[in-house]
Amino acid sequence: AQSVTQLGSHVSVSEGALVLLRCNYSSSVPPYLFWYVQYPNQGLQLLLKYTTGATLVKGINGFEAEFKKSETSFHLTKPSAHMSDAAEYFCAVSAYSGGGADGLTFGKGTHLIIQP
């Protein structure tokens, strides 16, 4: 079984400041990790994903995340926040073990607020 913990249900940063959204996971098998963003009244959009290989993953809109196995973490960062980054962010894990079953387990989400 797998689980995801997102620290901080709300994070507020000033425009231009560093964005750091925290995600820790638990998985009994090597995980695949994802960050999704949800804008108001919209579906989820994939920001980035880690499957295997390079542990620093770059995504869309200037976001990146680093997979740290020793810390079971997959924190999301962006060097400089923009007003358009205000949204709900979800970290998700899938512990694929074959057979084609790969539903995602999501964290509770972090609401990112950008202060002008």
Next chain:
Amino acid sequence: DSGVTQTPKHLITATGQRVTLRCSPRSGDLSVYWYQQSLDQGLQFLIQYYNGEERAKGNILERFSAQQFPDLHSELNLSSLELGDSALYFCASSVAAGSIKTQYFGPGTRLLVL
């Protein structure tokens, strides 16, 4: 626009009723997933279909069922509805089964049970 379509966008119904939510995956995608998003439970995986066959079950209630048709569209059936079933229901699709494949989410169906 992810290419995944869901109908209807909004649905209001009464307790005890039955509803059907419909999802059309992206062109070429064989795998369909259903998720429920509610304030108290967050985003939960319900069920996955691949090329017409059920692949995985998550936290899906026995009152809920789904199927994927030969044209690959999927329907989620919710019966004996309760107030607590009010939520946003998302469909997602991917080109195949397997976690390295990105899941693309539709805009969701918002269900309100009164």
